[in-house]
Amino acid sequence: MTLFCSDVDGTLLDHRRTLSDRTVAAIRAVRSAGHTFVLCSSRMPASLEGLERLCGVEPTPLIAYNGGLVLRADRTVVTDVPITPDDAREAYAVCSRLGLHASFFAGDDWHAWGPDEWAEREATITAVDPSEGSAHDYVASGRVDRHPPHKVMAMGDPALVDELEAALADRPGMVTYRSRATYLEIANSACSKGDGLRALAGELGVDLADTVFFGDNHNDVSAFAVAGTAVAVSNAVEPALDAAHVVTAHHREDGVAAYLEDWLAAH
Secondary structure (H helix, E strand, C coil): CCEEEECCCCCCCCCCCCCCHHHHHHHHHHHHCCCEEEEECCCCHHHHHHHHHHCCCCCCCEEEHHHCEEECCCCCEEEECCCCHHHHHHHHHHHHHHCCEEEEEECCEEECCCCCHHHHHHHHHHCCCCCCCCHHHHHHCCHHHHCCCCEEEEECCHHHHHHHHHHHCCCCCEEEEEEECCEEEEEECCCCHHHHHHHHHHHHCCCHHHEEEEECCHHHHHHHHHCCEEEEECCCCHHHHHHCCEEECCHHHCHHHHHHHHHHHHC
16 A cells, blocks of 8 residues: 655645545545545645545545644644744734734644634635634633634735744744744744654554655745655646655646546556
């Protein structure tokens, strides 16, 4: 069995931010041939499950939050690496000072800063709505200590996001990813997509040589270093292209599907 694992945004999704019919057909064909296809993303599990349902298959394992939460098909936990409460509180304090929106994601709970344009945009992208309690309630109530976040997503003016990134740079327990100029994703530095892929392969009994990982961005490079075959879509950033073993077509041209079709034909 081969374990195929794919990043979502910028890699697997088409220009409409969804799975094309061709991609769905390719994923189904791989699974019908006895292989495993898993989603790996900075997104929360509920958002990944929505994409999974488009394939019309039974639940499969998931790697959420850039490897911070790895789940089996029955949604029991393989690995769980949240941000520490102290680091989460510091991120909250800096975002408050700078006036940045900060969404706190813990498992399938999404505590948004408030009902603003940033929360609306994220809900549109992920097809998930925020939880009832805001980020302010989450921190003030102490829930941040009992159920610490797997990801903090800060959103706002690029100059302010620069300031936040600089303010958190000296905290060794945190890692940041600039997914776009206005977005900063914050996670525990002890987790990565590479760690998530390694953990899931071990759980499934798959040799890492028999894994294929698809990606496009900086946070996919750690998985490229672990996977037996690293596949970058042609729109990937330079570090990902440099680390890849294979480059497939642009995500808007169904690059992952094209690779899967060729792989199945060859095997």
